[in-house]
Amino acid sequence: MLKIAVLSGKGGTGKTTISASLASVIPGSAYVDCDVEEPNGFLFLNPELDSNDQVLVKVPQIDEELCNGCGACVRICQFNALALVRGKVLLFPELCHHCGACSLVCEPKAITEIDRSIGTISWSSNSSFYQGRLNVGEPAGIPIIKRLKQESDKRFDLKAAILDCSPGASCAVVNSLEGCDYALIVTEPTPFGLHDLKIAADLVSEMKIPAGVIINKSGDRDDMIDDFCKSQNLPVLMRVPYSRKIAEQYARGILPVQENEEMAMQLTEVYHKIREEVRP
Numbered sequence: 653m654l655k656i657a658v659l660s661g662k663g664g665t666g667k668t669t670i671s672a673s674l675a676s677v678i679p680g681s682a683y684v685d686c687d688v689e690e691p692n693g694f695l696f697l698n699p700e701l702d703s704n705d706q707v708l709v710k711v712p713q714i715d716e717e718l719c720n721g722c723g724a725c726v727r728i729c730q731f732n733a734l735a736l737v738r739g740k741v742l743l744f745p746e747l748c749h750h751c752g753a754c755s756l757v758c759e760p761k762a763i764t765e766i767d768r769s770i771g772t773i774s775w776s777s778n779s780s781f782y783q784g785r786l787n788v789g790e791p792a793g794i795p796i797i798k799r800l801k802q803e804s805d806k807r808f809d810l811k812a813a814i815l816d817c818s819p820g821a822s823c824a825v826v827n828s829l830e831g832c833d834y835a836l837i838v839t840e841p842t843p844f845g846l847h848d849l850k851i852a853a854d855l856v857s858e859m860k861i862p863a864g865v866i867i868n869k870s871g872d873r874d875d876m877i878d879d880f881c882k883s884q885n886l887p888v889l890m891r892v893p894y895s896r897k898i899a900e901q902y903a904r905g906i907l908p909v910q911e912n913e914e915m916a917m918q919l920t921e922v923y924h925k926i927r928e929e930v931r932p
Contacts, residue, residue, distance in 0.1 A: 653805075654812040654927060657832040657861075660839060661848020663819035666868035666892065667838045669902060670919075671816040672696045673909040674836075677916050678923050680811040682780035684804050686828040687818040688771060688793035691783045695905045699781035704774040707784070707796045709750040710765035714741050718762035725754035725763060731791075746789050771796045775803060780810060794827050801831070812923070820848075821855045829856065833930045835863040836889070836922075841873040846880060853884055862929060864889040866922070889922045 658671035672693050675683035685693040694701075712725070712734070721739035733747035734754060745768060755763040771786040773796060782804050784796035804813050817828040829835060835856040839849040849865070856863040863886060867877055870891035881888050892898070892915070898908045909916040 653808070653810050654834070654930060655815065655832040656812060656834045656836055656923075656926060657815045657817055657829050658836045658838060659817040659825055659829070659852055659856075660819050660837065661821065661850070661852040662844060665819075665838045665840050665845060667819065668693055668696070668816055669907065670836070670838050670866055670868070670892075671814050673907045673915070674919050674923065675814040676907060677909055677919050678812050678814070680809070682782060682804050682807060682810050682813045684800055684813055684815045685781075685783035686797050686800060686815050686824070688784035688786045688796045688800075688824070689818060691785055693816055694781070694783060696907050697781055698905075699776040700778060701774040701776050701781070701783075703777065704772055705799075706769045707771050707773060707799050708767040709748075709770055709795050710752065711745050711748045711750065711768045712743060712754050712763045713766045714743060715762045715764070716740065718760045720760050720762075722759070724757045724759065728753045728757045747791060749792060750795070773799050773803060780807065793824055797824060797827050801828075821851050825855070826859070829859055829861060832861060834926045835861045836866060836926070837863055837886075838866050838868055839877060840869045841867060841871060841875075841877050843876075846876050849877065849880065853880075853886060857884075864922075864926070866890045866892065868892045869894040889925060890918050 658667055660667040675681050683693055685691040723736045726734045726736045731747050731749050733744050735742045770790045773784045775782040782800050784800045786793040815828050817825045837852045839845045865881055865886050865888050871894045
């Protein structure tokens with residue numbers, strides 16, 4: 653299965669539009685929404701989500717009878733999820749990053765780990781759609797992204813998986829990129845778009861993942877993006893024109909490939925170019 657990650661250095665570049673469109677034009681592909689803080693691919697693909705599961709992580713539970721108030725667990729925690737107050741250890745589970753260090757350093761064995769739900773994953777067996785949703789107030793959705801990738805990897809009949817990453821270059825994006833065959837960076841011809849394109853390009857270069865660029869809202873300012881891509885040997889695989897019609901379709905939850913045959917053909921060609929580069 654060919655795994656293509658679609659990412660952008662910033663939000664609002666059209667990343668979800670491209671990734672959902674790409675999944676819709678590739679037969680036998682799956683769409684995996686790794687933007688677990690704000691999943692919105694379902695607005696365009698309208699899946700029937702017939703399966704779901706809680707994502708559980710381990711958090712500490714403190715036995716006050718065994719705890720001697722030494723504070724070792726508090727000192728080892730890098731995320732301030734534990735505090736020592738008047739000889740008692742207080743837990744702030746929303747800050748816990750589930751590393752397990754506190755239980756390792758607790759000499760009186762007063763800390764055990766229990767399951768705690770941080771969100772859910774849902775999927776549609778009919779349309780090969782996967783999405784995760786992080787509970788409000790949780791600090792990190794990486795365990796949800798890992799579960800999403802595990803579930804989609806079980807589909808051995810798929811030709812491709814399109815991973816819609818969250819915007820930016822955070823740990824969540826890094827986790828989404830891990831194990832992918834290709835990174836498709838969506839950008840726009842603005843100073844902000846160029847700045848964040850550089851960040852995304854540096855990230856995929858550091859991870860040694862082959863990459864290409866799609867310029868959304870393309871127009872007479874493309875030169876700034878083209879010059880950077882040439883300097884980095886990044887191919888520009890497609891240009892989506894600045895279009896009021898596309899924006900209106902997006903507002904109605906309609907993918908441009910549903911009413912634009914030319915764009916559907918261009919995205920299909922992008923997929924074949926990626927496949928030829930990754931698996932010649």
